[in-house]
Amino acid sequence: MALNTDKNLKLYYSIKEVSAIIGVNESALRYWEKEFPQLRPKVQALNKVRQYTEADLELLKTIYTLVKVRGFKLSAARKLLNENRSGVDRSSEVLETLITVRDQLKELKKQLDGIV
Numbered sequence: 001m002a003l004n005t006d007k008n009l010k011l012y013y014s015i016k017e018v019s020a021i022i023g024v025n026e027s028a029l030r031y032w033e034k035e036f037p038q039l040r041p042k043v044q045a046l047n048k049v050r051q052y053t054e055a056d057l058e059l060l061k062t063i064y065t066l067v068k069v070r071g072f073k074l075s076a077a078r079k080l081l082n083e084n085r086s087g088v089d090r091s092s093e094v095l096e097t098l099i100t101v102r103d104q105l106k107e108l109k110k111q112l113d114g115i116v
Contacts, residue, residue, distance in 0.1 A: 012042065012051035022060050024068070032063055035074045038081060039063070065095055 019026045033039050039059055042051040052060075066077040 012053060013057065015041075015050045015052070018052045018057065018060065021057065022064050024064065029060070032060070032074075036063060036078055036081065061096070069095065069099075 013021070015026050015029055019029060022029070033041070036059075039056060041053070041056050043049070044051065062081070063077060066072045066080065067074060072080065
């Protein structure tokens with residue numbers, strides 16, 4: 001096994017870090033763990049600290065997009081993830097890209113409005 005030379009690459013994230021990255025509070029993350037069987041972060045036996053992987057982060061971003069952005073109920077989001085995971089992932093990535101482009105266009109419009 002090769003030594004990891006990339007200091008920015010993390011293997012595990014705490015629930016606090018994930019909460020900040022995803023943009024939901026920690027209690028929502030704990031609740032989603034109960035609602036989505038695919039989401040199972042590693043839990044330390046002694047102190048019960050959750051450790052999320054990159055794969056967990058990607059799943060949480062998808063869940064966030066379905067529930068918070070697209071407005072799905074939890075049961076519908078769970079069903080969609082179970083039935084068509086790859087399609088949901090692609091859709092989530094496209095939506096994130098579109099939101100980024102929209103934000104960039106808004107910023108550009110502000111700058112252009114300031115010139116006139």
